[in-house]
Amino acid sequence: MTNCCLIDFKEMLTNGFKIGNAEVESPHSIQTATAQMAQIIANVASSQYGGCSADRVDEVLEPFAYKNYQKHLVEAKEYIEDSDKQIEFAQKRTKKDIYDAMQALEYEINTLFSSQGQTPFTTLGFGLGTSWIAREIQKAILQIRIEGLGKEKRTAIFPKLTFAIKKGVNYSPADPNYDIKELAVECATKRMYPDVLMYDKIVELTGSFKAPMGCRSFLQGWHDEQGQEVNSGRMNLGVVTLNLPRIALESQGDMNLFWEIFHEKVAIAHEALEFKVERCKQALPENAPILYQYGAFGKRLKPQDSVDELFKGERATVSLGYIGLYEVGTVFFGPNWEGNQAAHDFTLEIVKQLHDYCQDWEKESGYHYSVYSTPSESLTDRFCQLDLKRFGKVKDITDKEYYTNSFHYDVRKHPTPFEKLSFEMDYPKYAAGGFIHYCEYPNLRQNPKALEAVWDWAYDKVGYLGTNTPIDHCFKCGFEGEFKATARGFECPDCGNHDPKLCDCVKRTCGYLGNPLQRPMVHGRHVEISSRAKNIGEGM
DSSP states (O other), X not given: OOOOEEOOHHHHHHHOEEETTEEEOOOSSHHHHHHHHHHHHHHHHTTSSSOXXXXXXXXXXXXXXXXXXXXXXXXXXXXXXXXXXXXXXXXXXXXXXXXXXXXXXXXXXXXXXXXXXXXXXXXXXXXXXXXXXHHHHHHHHHHHHHHOBTTTTBOXXXXXXXXXXXXXTTSSTTSTTHHHHHHHHHHXXXXXXXXXXXXXXXXHHHSSXXXXXXXXXXXXXXXXXXXXXXXXXXXXXXXXXEEHHHHHXXXXXXHHHHHHHHHHHHHHHHHHHHHHHHHHHTOOGGGSHHHHTSSTTSSOOXXXXXXXXXXXXXXXXXXXXXXXXXXXXHHHHOTTGXXXXXXXXXXXXXXXXXXXXXXXXXXXXXXXXXXXXXOOTTHHHHHHHHHHHHHOOOTTTTTTSSOOOTTOOOGGGOOOHHHHHHHHTTGGGTOTTBOOEEEEOSOXXXXXXXXXXXXXXXXXXXXXXXXXXXXXXXXXXXXXXXXXXXXXXXXXXXXXXXXXXXXXXXXXXXXXXXOGGGOOXXXXXEOOOOTTHHHHHHHO
């Protein structure tokens, strides 16, 4: 199986596809288009592991919403003589169609189950379309998320939303879509999503602009034989993650020994990644028709074709992950090394060496290797628990009972957003295959401009930024804010309620949101949520 991907919805919705015994033609309305998207997502998620994303969904769905508009315009001309009122009528009806279609998509994604028995890990990227239809799609996505799911207006867990910010489009008040950015800020203060993608920085780091595959995996810029930039329809072939804290602990503070073990473990990781690639190449197009024969991966293969046609030539990515730079720095420089330039340079050199290895492997193999700042899912816990048994309690490393994800700042120190981002901003240059930055905030509902100020400050500094802010809600007493972490889980600080039926408790635990009171499934595994989940979630 392949890992995460950007589904080529434009190709599939334009040219039709097949699921099971049904030949599906190109939709004639946005309602049908979003219904087809939900079916595609369910089938793709059942044919791979990891996340699946829809890139530029506002622009992809625009032509189908325009068909709605044309139908309503024809209808208006039958009953209305004034041409301006005809257009007004058609636009009003189309806006309603758009809202209904996007609301249906949100509900369908949250009620879908893949063959693995879990909700597909889905991401919608949007924000760059400037036509009135694209703007309406963007606004509908955000308004529906703000509204919430069901009678109780719960926070939707899926799809993850990533909103693109671009100067000249929506960055400043003079830009045509600035009002939608303001809506995105409001949405983030109330529902944590959307995360934001800084257009220029993403292009600088990855070579082209696109949404992540799943929560944070990024394709690199790539052009086909005709010189056309291609993002959608590409995928990842797998990830192997290095346990950097273990290497540091094994070295016992000897820098030379650290590098010796490091190079040895990287070689083992390379072998594992090569094995993953070879296994993916053994698939036949008929093993996953939705991916290989009906357009999800872009180019449509024939039954006798090799799936490697979609992988080789650097079209797919292969990811070398890592965890625990903070703990590595602590072994060599102590627990307060964030302001130590030598420590910063050392940890940055680790990521650079991983990057250099990937470039060498790419030249040797023809497959694109990249460094992935792993979401780690359960690895923040699992790796640490294994090392706790092996090395015992080591202060500020294993005694925390979790490892800090990738390049992130030690969350126990509660840095300001500006301190945190300034510390982390250098690492994605060498880890362009996957990265995200998070900042912790108090309740921002009454002060959305504070969040916008961070987004604006970060625009030229980081590519991908998430918001962690308390959005828990108790239906028993009406409390809104942050639930209290206790030994038995999260509970309302006012009335002690921890019944999942009587509250909406949402935390970020692996790049996506999750309800810890309902023990979310993450890529086939239950995430164990404990009193340290706030730290783990932010670090991830």
